Amino acid sequence: MxxxxxxxxxxxxxxxxxxxxxxxxxxxxxxxxxxxxxxxxxxxxxxxxxxxxxxxxxxxxxxxxxxxxxxxxxxxxxxxxxxxxxxxxxxxxxxxxxxxxxxxxxxxxxxxxxxxxxxxxxxxxxxxxxxxxxxxxxxxxxxxxxxxxxxxxxxLEQRQKAEERAQKERVKQPGMKVLVAGHSYILSDPYMGKPVLDQLEKAGAVSLRADALEPETARKACARFSPTCRWIVSEEIVGGVSLWKEKVDGIILVSAFPCGPDSMTNELLIRRIKGIPILTLVLDTQSGTAGVETRLESFLDIIRFQRGEGV
Ligand code: SF4
Missing domain, CATH: 3.40.50 (Rossmann fold)
Incomplete structure (x- = not known):
C-alpha cells in the first residue's frame, strides 16, 4: 500500500x-x-x-x-x-x-x-x-x-497450458458435449457469458470452451482454416473452434452486440462448418442473457435428436 x-x-x-x-x-x-x-x-x-x-x-x-x-x-x-x-x-x-x-x-x-x-x-x-x-x-x-x-x-504461459490440459480432461467425459466460442471476457464474465455455460451444465451437457487453448496452437489452427483472419483474438477463437469441433455435438457462438470482428468470424464459421448444429447468441445491453434459456433448451433438443436420444 x-x-x-x-x-x-x-x-x-x-x-x-x-x-x-x-x-x-x-x-x-x-x-x-x-x-x-x-x-x-x-x-x-x-x-x-x-x-x-x-x-x-x-x-x-x-x-x-x-x-x-x-x-x-x-x-x-x-x-x-x-x-x-x-x-x-x-x-x-x-x-x-x-x-x-x-x-x-x-x-x-x-x-x-x-x-x-x-x-x-x-x-x-x-x-x-x-x-x-x-x-x-x-x-x-x-x-x-x-x-x-x-x-x-x-x-501466463503456465496458466494457458493448464487451461488447455483441463479441457482435454473434460472432453473425455461421457455424454453430450457443446463447444462455446466467444471472447474470454464474454464467456468468463458472471453476468454476460457465464450463465450460458452454467445453463448447459445444468441441462446435463459438458460445456467446452474454444478459448481453452494455447494461443500459438490456436493461431496455427486458424491459419489452416482461414488464412485471411486478421484479428489476433478472433484468430484464436476460430482456431479453437476448428480444433475442438470434431469432439463436440454442437457449437454455440456467443457475441457482444455490435462486435465487428465477431460479425465476420461467426459468418465464416457458420459457412465453413457443416454437419454440426450451430447456435448464435448475440448479447446486448437490454436483454443480457434473458431469453437465452429457451433458445438453449431448443438447441439441446436438436442435439439430443441428432444423437438419437429422442426428445
Ligand atoms: S468490438 Fe468485439 S472484439 Fe472489439 S472489444 Fe467489442 S466485443 Fe471485443
Whole structure:
C-alpha cells in the first residue's frame, strides 16, 4: 500500500484482463506494487458503464467502463494498457487501443490518475519493452522490470497450458458435449457469458470452451482454416473452434452486440462448418442473457435428436 493507504494500481476485471490478467498480476506482484481488482461483472456494473460509455460502443466496452467506474477513487492509478498489434498481420480490435484515452476522457473530472503501456510492434514497441517502461515509470529499475515481465510471461504461459490440459480432461467425459466460442471476457464474465455455460451444465451437457487453448496452437489452427483472419483474438477463437469441433455435438457462438470482428468470424464459421448444429447468441445491453434459456433448451433438443436420444 502507498502512503495514503490506497492500492497503487487498480485493474478493471474486464476485456483483456481475461487474457492477460495472470501476466499483469504477476508483473505487479514481482515489483512489489499493490493492486486492487474491480468486482466481478454484474448487471449494476454494466448499467453504470452503459450510462457513461458512447452509445455505439459494444457490450464488452460498456461493461469495461463500468469496471473502471467501480475503481474510481479506490486506487492511485488505474492500469489500462493499449494493445494495438503484435506486427503488421497480427492486430487487436481497435477498441482495446482506444480504451486508455477513452477512459481518461470519460472520467476526466474525477481526478483519478491512469497509467498505460503501449504494445505496438508496428511502431517499435514490443511487449517486453512496453512492460519494462511501465516498471520504470513505477519507479523500478529497467533490469528489475525486465525480470518481472519475463516471470509474468511464464506465469501466463503456465496458466494457458493448464487451461488447455483441463479441457482435454473434460472432453473425455461421457455424454453430450457443446463447444462455446466467444471472447474470454464474454464467456468468463458472471453476468454476460457465464450463465450460458452454467445453463448447459445444468441441462446435463459438458460445456467446452474454444478459448481453452494455447494461443500459438490456436493461431496455427486458424491459419489452416482461414488464412485471411486478421484479428489476433478472433484468430484464436476460430482456431479453437476448428480444433475442438470434431469432439463436440454442437457449437454455440456467443457475441457482444455490435462486435465487428465477431460479425465476420461467426459468418465464416457458420459457412465453413457443416454437419454440426450451430447456435448464435448475440448479447446486448437490454436483454443480457434473458431469453437465452429457451433458445438453449431448443438447441439441446436438436442435439439430443441428432444423437438419437429422442426428445
Ligand atoms: S472484439 Fe468485439 S466485443 Fe471485443 S472489444 Fe472489439 S468490438 Fe467489442
Amino acid at each position: 502507498s502512503e495514503n493507504s490506497l492500492p497503487a494500481i487498480g485493474i478493471p476485471r474486464a476485456l483483456l484482463y481475461y487474457r492477460y490478467g495472470a501476466l499483469w498480476e504477476h508483473f505487479f506482484r514481482a515489483l512489489g506494487v499493490s493492486t486492487v481488482l474491480s468486482p466481478p461483472g454484474s448487471r449494476g456494473l454494466l448499467e453504470a458503464g452503459a450510462a457513461l460509455a458512447p452509445d455505439e460502443g459494444c457490450l464488452s466496452l460498456k461493461m469495461f467502463i463500468g469496471h473502471v467506474d467501480a475503481l474510481i477513487g479506490r486506487c492511485e492509478r488505474i492500469f489500462i494498457p493499449r494493445y494495438s498489434n503484435y506486427g503488421y498481420t497480427e492486430l487487436f480490435c481497435t477498441r482495446y487501443e482506444a480504451l486508455y484515452d477513452q477512459a481518461r476522457n470519460i472520467f476526466r473530472s474525477s481526478g483519478q490518475r491512469f497509467i498505460t503501456c503501449n504494445i505496438d510492434v508496428q511502431n517499435g514497441s514490443p511487449e517486453g519493452a512496453a512492460y519494462e517502461r511501465l516498471g520504470v515509470e513505477l519507479g523500478h529499475g529497467a533490469r528489475e522490470s525486465r525480470r518481472a515481465w519475463r516471470e509474468a510471461s511464464r506465469a
